[in-house]
Amino acid sequence: MRKEDIMSQSGGRFGIHGGQYIPETLMNAVIELEKAYNHYKNDPDFNRELTELLNNYAGRPSLLYYAEKLTKELGGAKIYLKREDLNHTGSHKINNVLGQALLAKKMGKTRLIAETGAGQHGVATATAAALLGMDCVVFMGEEDTKRQALNVYRMRLLGAEVIPVKSGTATLKDAVSEAMREWTSRISDTHYCLGSVMGPHPFPTIVRDFQAVISRESRRQILEKEGRLPDAVIACVGGGSNAIGSFYHYIPDKSVCLIGCEAGGRGIDTFDTAATINTGKLGIFHGMKSYFCQDEYGQIAPVYSISAGLDYPGVGPEHAYLYDTGRAEYVPITDDEAVNAFEYLSRMEGIIPAIESAHAVAYAMKLAPTMDKDKIIIITISGRGDKDCASIARYRGENINE
Amino acid sequence: MSNIAKAFADGKAFIPFITCGDPDLETTAKVVREAVKNGADLVELGIPFSDPTAEGPVIQGANIRALAGGVTTDKVFELVEELRRDVEIPLVFMTYANVVFSYGAEHFMQRCAETGVDGIILPDMPFEEKDEFSEIAEKYGIDMISLIAPTSENRIAMIAKEAKGFIYIVSSLGVTGTRSEITTNIGDIVSVIRENTDVPCAVGFGISNPEQAKKMADFSDGAIVGSAIIRIIEKYGRDSAEYVSEYIKSMKDALK
Structure with a gap:
């Protein structure tokens, strides 16, 4: 086993970095996600389905x-x-989104939420949700909805709801905060499809593996x-x-x-x-x-x-x-x-x-x-x-x- | 015994939350003193953070107003020092992990001890991460308050066994803010807690009126109210002390 893999399995630490600094409300959700991921990442059927999507859908x-x-x-x-x-x-965002959406579906989730900055991750999430028949809500800083108006339209066209985030600086960090808040209020049917190698364990590891x-x-x-x-x-x-x-x-x-x-x-x-x-x-x-x-x-x-x-x-x-x-x-x-x-x-x-x-x-x-x-x-x-x-x-x- | 236990020694505890420096520290000091006068048993003092991910819009607004007014962690410690001239009830900080981390955990806990802060609530530091600060907190006699949520289920016993000061029961899913109805079965959570610890527990998130406060305190040892108070401060600004005073009196009366 690679050194990095061992590390990601011990509380999601990369040296001193990483961890799970999130509200107690979300702890069981990330534990459930980690368990599901550890199961499906070695599941031949899951990997076959994902490869099929990556090759024949994402190109x-x-x-x-x-x-x-x-x-x-x-x-x-x-x-x-x-x-x-x-x-x-x-963009590369589809690599991660197809993996996470498929995982969420296997976990019985019916709804994806996501943050987006430029809109690439939001568009990718809206796309996967459309393909897999899931609901989708994308949080996007109000400032970014102006900078990337076309992507807002694309997400809506794909059937997603786009919520402009007005708090803080109204950019990516605020979209992440708002998506986290939304997740704490609705967990049972919802997967937070995080778009980057950040956030609490196991997200940095899951997103990295898919990318x-x-x-x-x-x-x-x-x-x-x-x-x-x-x-x-x-x-x-x-x-x-x-x-x-x-x-x-x-x-x-x-x-x-x-x-x-x-x-x-x-x-x-x-x-x-x-x-x-x-x-x-x-x-x-x-x-x-x-x-x-x-x-x-x-x-x-x-x-x-x-x-x-x-x-x-x-x-x-x-x-x-x-x-x-x-x-x-x-x-x-x-x-x-x-x-x-x-x-x-x-x-x-x-x-x-x-x-x-x-x-x-x-x-x-x-x-x-x-x-x-x-x-x-x-x-x-x-x-x-x-x-x-x-x-x-x-x-x-x-x-x-x- | 923890100083925080004093808050629960005489019947159900009423615990108001106030964001320090909203709209300025003088107002915060006045509001805290009014709260004490009207029967608050413990006060949660919020140290503002730029990105409070566990808060709803009302307390987010208070954080922004306080930071815009120039409040810093050092100024909040000075406020506590000033309050401690006459305020004797337990005081507990509520803030985010990065505020403590960036100040230096050792320095932060030392200042807590020097100024008279009894405990600290960090909503973004769950059981798995609490060792980051807990040893240092213990060294200075500061209780790190544990939170238990409606989703905690199989985690309740583990958290309760290591709880210090009091246990903060999060009444509902989602972020802070008033709610018309609380549907979580608090009684069930409390009974699991009771099997594992004698540390008192209080319920917060979503409580805004005397009926809710009484109902939640009937299940537990006290009620925590934040957003409803912050709303009053948002509305009346520097003149809010008398309005907060009336409100706290009505809430405390409901718990008697």
Whole structure:
């Protein structure tokens, strides 16, 4: 058994991080979830059904695409893109949602609730609920419902109820808080389909396992194409689900650099940032011990990023652990850098990345030219950027109507 | 014996909850003194937190108002110090784990002991995680209050056996806030608690009127009221002491 697996089975700790810091009202719900997950994760029928959904509904395996033009233009390491943007619903979120929705259904739940930032996880949850015949309620910060109006419509089109959250900063963290509150009021028929590798145990482990399909595939694909492992794997980090999925099967391979790109916002020396590992400190919030952006009295800081999906003041506990142990590094990328990368990849490869994923592209643009041509980088394109076009146009001063 | 036991020594306990610094600390001090004068047996003092995930909209609002007014953990300790000049009933903090963690658990519990806080309620720190602070709390004689919920079922005995101070029975699913009806069978929960401990237990979440308070206290050792009081403070602001005073008197009378 892998060291990480042992750890996740002892109270959901990753080093000092993780745990179950939630109201007593929810304790039996997470215990029931853990038991069900431990049963079904080894159940051949469950795994067959999930693989069937992933392959024939979500479109997996996703491509590992050699970005030849980008590689030549940057003039350094060979760059591959792991194309999670090609999944059904347009992002990696569907990987986790199909797993959790199927699990919830096996547990006898009939209703899914979820939080969403950019709307990608909400859309994925609404999609799975439609497919599996479940009710769905999505909590979304009011600010984000404005930034991502199209995704609100998509969720409603799919039959979900979208509840704009007005409390706090009206962004992702408040949507998480509201979804947790809703779960405490209705547990027996409801599964909280958490969208990232965060929250109380067993969520960080469940979501990681379902997202680990990304690196399970990419490892096999790169070995087929190149006959060797990559030198670096780069992914964006908000809560950290696409990043942990991209890293997971490379963790034992010490030669592979694992690099998470945090949302630097207007810069990590300003208050307008969401770069948790770079600017936060250890704390306890949303069910877990991890790093959080907070003030000296532990009040959670209002974070900022151009990306609604990375606009979260915490980071998943396993990332906090990978940072502590030095196994992964975490770099901040500013709004400007991300927007430049968004435009650059669009023009260079004809691939419009989500603004979240553009953070990972931006770092690769700095790193690749410093590496030799025989080196290999894999960037995870966690989602497609159609949803961001209107807001990036506005960022550039263009006035367009969606 | 825990100082908190005093609150339950003389009949059913009435326990008001007040968010410190809503709308300012002077008002909080006045409201606490009025509560004591009108028969409160223990006061729960809320240290505001930016993201109180166990609270409904009313107490969330109080947290936001208090933080906007510049309240900090240090200022709340100063408030307790000032209250302790004449307030003798047990005082218990109610806040979130990160407030204690970021202050430093040792420093926090030490300040509790110095200023005269008897216990602490952390709704986001269940049985499985309480060891994070419990040893340090014990060292300074601060009781960490355990919560038991309608969903606790097979967990009640385990929690009750290690309970200190008093047990907070959460009356209903969901978050804090007034409710027209409480449907949980509190009597059943209390009887399991009684098989496992003599620590007193009080019921909170959703209680707003004297009838509810009496009914809940009939099953247990006391009633806890938060949102209904915060609503009065929200409405009357700096002038709320006299209105809270009337309300507390009516609630305490119902428990006599």
